[in-house]
Amino acid sequence: MEVNNVKEITNKIKELPTPEFLVQNIISISLDSEADMKELITSISQSPTLTAKILKLANSAYYSLPKRITKLSQAVNLLGLKTVRNLALSIFTVENYFDKEFPFFNTYNFWQHLITTGIASELLAKYINFPDKEEAFMCGILHDLGKIVTAHIMPEIFEMVVKVAQHEKISFFEAEQLLSVISHQQLGKILFESWNMSEIVIDTVAFHNDPVNLKNENNRKILYIVNLANVTINLLFYGFSGCYNIPVAEPEVWNYLGMNYYKYDSYLEDLKRTIEKSQEFIYMKDI
Numbered sequence: 308m309e310v311n312n313v314k315e316i317t318n319k320i321k322e323l324p325t326p327e328f329l330v331q332n333i334i335s336i337s338l339d340s341e342a343d344m345k346e347l348i349t350s351i352s353q354s355p356t357l358t359a360k361i362l363k364l365a366n367s368a369y370y371s372l373p374k375r376i377t378k379l380s381q382a383v384n385l386l387g388l389k390t391v392r393n394l395a396l397s398i399f400t401v402e403n404y405f406d407k408e409f410p411f412f413n414t415y416n417f418w419q420h421l422i423t424t425g426i427a428s429e430l431l432a433k434y435i436n437f438p439d440k441e442e443a444f445m446c447g448i449l450h451d452l453g454k455i456v457t458a459h460i461m462p463e464i465f466e467m468v469v470k471v472a473q474h475e476k477i478s479f480f481e482a483e484q485l486l487s488v489i490s491h492q493q494l495g496k497i498l499f500e501s502w503n504m505s506e507i508v509i510d511t512v513a514f515h516n517d518p519v520n521l522k523n524e525n526n527r528k529i530l531y532i533v534n535l536a537n538v539t540i541n542l543l544f545y546g547f548s549g550c551y552n553i554p555v556a557e558p559e560v561w562n563y564l565g566m567n568y569y570k571y572d573s574y575l576e577d578l579k580r581t582i583e584k585s586q587e588f589i590y591m592k593d594i
Contacts, residue, residue, distance in 0.1 A: 319460040344380075417546060543578075
């Protein structure tokens with residue numbers, strides 16, 4: 308793609324919704340190792356609507372908390388800074404990027420793919436004892452958002468990619484490569500750079516379909532977690548990501564994460580049960 312076209316695309320991406328100051332502040336607080344929970348509570352409390360939605364999600368079966376949460380302080384104390392950040396960011400994403408329907412693509416099914424990939428990533432992180440499970444959840448939800456960016460700023464190209472993927476029975480990413488168009492990975496990278504998101508998010512978004520090409524070893528494990536979670540969600544047909552092939556896990560990813568048949572089978576069964584308890588997340592747009 309010509310440089311001028313990339314610049315034009317970048318400018319169009321900058322016109323898309325960006326997390327408002329409140330959500331940006333929540334993200335910043337969660338990244339600060341010296342952050343005070345009171346600071347986060349004060350920030351979220353500025354929006355009664357956001358507070359109410361976070362409380363509803365915090366009380367969902369997904370978290371299975373022992374008692375009903377009625378105060379934001381309880382949610383932050385029991386779930387933690389990063390989990391509450393994930394809820395705020397998820398609410399922002401679904402409200403601002405899934406408000407438009409496309410005649411050739413079901414955005415509800417696509418949101419289901421994103422949210423279940425986040426859930427699958429968090430669960431997989433627990434299975435392999437990866438400490439930053441909240442980061443895995445966030446990266447899982449955001450990994451494919453570049454597809455919606457394509458739909459918003461280049462709807463004709465998006466439709467063409469979906470139709471080629473369907474006709475050739477290949478993945479969305481393979482169809483992009485076949486058509487030699489800018490990939491949703493590249494668009495997602497540009498989007499999240501404009502949001503000032505962490506390097507972990509940017510690397511995951513930029514390499515989730517070709518993870519072995521990542522050079523940054525610091526983020527390899529979380530990238531591989533999201534990659535395998537994404538493959539798993541596509542295999543189980545939770546939602547729809549625009550892929551028409553049968554995905555296969557990369558041997559390097561499988562081995563790096565220490566997976567085997569028995570561990571993966573246990574993970575699959577646990578994942579199915581976890582997703583059954585996650586209806587509030589799947590229908591987040593309606594809460």
